[in-house]
Amino acid sequence: MKTAAAKRKKKLKGGDVAFNVVNYLVFLIITIICVYPFYYMIINTLSANDLSANGLINFLPHKIHFDNYKQVLGLSGLPLAATISVARTVIGTACTVLASGFLGFLFTQEKMWHRKFWYRFFVITMYFNAGIIPTFITMRNLHLTNTFWVYILPAIIQPFSVIMVKTYIESIPKSLQEAAELDGAGTLTVFWKVILPTSKPILATVAIWAAVAQWNSFQDTLIYITDQKLYTLQYLLYTYINQASSLAAMVRNTGSVNAAALATQQTPTSIRMTVSVIVVLPILFVYPIFQRFFVSGIMIGSVKG
Template structure:
């Protein structure tokens, strides 16, 4: 083994070395370009807010503090809004993945009644939208407005995700399902024990799409929700950003009032720029934590060895 490694090393000529240097150098620079925006946001949230507003902070943080994050924590209803966003992300992602995987699987079954009609019916919804008012009236008639389920139910069936799963399932050898059916497995058993384990890469992709959409979405709260107990974190922070130009109103909402001296001190510390950057960091961090968990499924060859002989 060591001799093979040495032989491979000896085969590298000067052109190969130059190519490797340029290749590694290019990807290192590309990585730094991708990381820098997040680094820029972070150092501006922990640096002097006045220097940040003036555009002075670019590489090294100055006058480091964490007051911006402390002020965000003081927002009324932040804990409840955080729980609502976590709950809608977890439940919405779970239901979307299950619905997309099951429908995508069923649309590959020749024996499904009206398979072509229902598949085309779902695809058509990608091109036609009734609009805001009909959608609001539909949610109201279904008694979903001002309920938690308005975050979940409208997002369960996603045509694009169904198409992705259907295409992936069609690439799976039919001998897997045929072998299971010979052993007496029904359609649900085939779906749960054969299709779902085999479709992990595409399901992980759909899960990321759904989780990002659920976590970042605040528009449905704006349209359908008036009860503050059901506000999502993103909508609450959206309101927080909109109040950045009026620091007095911002402080009243964030701290519930307080002495004039306290309000003046906070007003001198925060700026609209620092507020926007702080909120951006808070919203982005959970998504950055999710990506590494699912990343391995994108490159894993889960079909290797699934069919023997």
């Protein structure tokens, strides 16, 4: 007897084969388009800086060296800034996930006092905000400026994430909560023992969004922080990029031999590429860990039922 695979292969006709070939080619092209920018940055950080600055590195690295990474990683204050970025990412992500999960759960409870009013009032905040200056004044009046908590507290509640979690929880059978309540479980017990374990896909999705936002953020440091001990990695590297650009401009104007040699080693292009790689690589490792939750969380959380 022929196997199912053999039968399926036999049924494929010329049109099906052509469709599969075109389909694979399209996805291959899309993959290359997505991957190439990262590959381009990496090979430019590893190649000779003068070639990179002139746009001569496009497909393969030339004159490979690691001086760019040594110079950037040797920055003064970099370990402390990296610690601040990691701390805000971990703590901020955990707080956002818990807040999104709990608020999303509360908005599904019919016994919540004026549930519809508070939910609509909550959604309105997605469309209106006070602006930078009123927000800064609010943070200053709350004594959050020049503190670590200015990175955490304003970002805990994200309306879109709460809406996604609420929609996901509504797809969970009500019988699970009712059975727990019949056994004497209260609201918090239901949330911790029933809702959280069954909401892992959407919570993992929220965790990815929150982690990426926290890791990449530098504007809050620019606005609220003047204490160098609280600088984040992104803000410090952003400052370093600006310094590298000023250095290159100074070299072009002076024409000094020693300065020219320094510019060959450390150009704005090489610094920008190196900084981009250092900032992007850590957060890229988060996606493979949560990928299996991400797809199901998006699909189930975006469409009720």
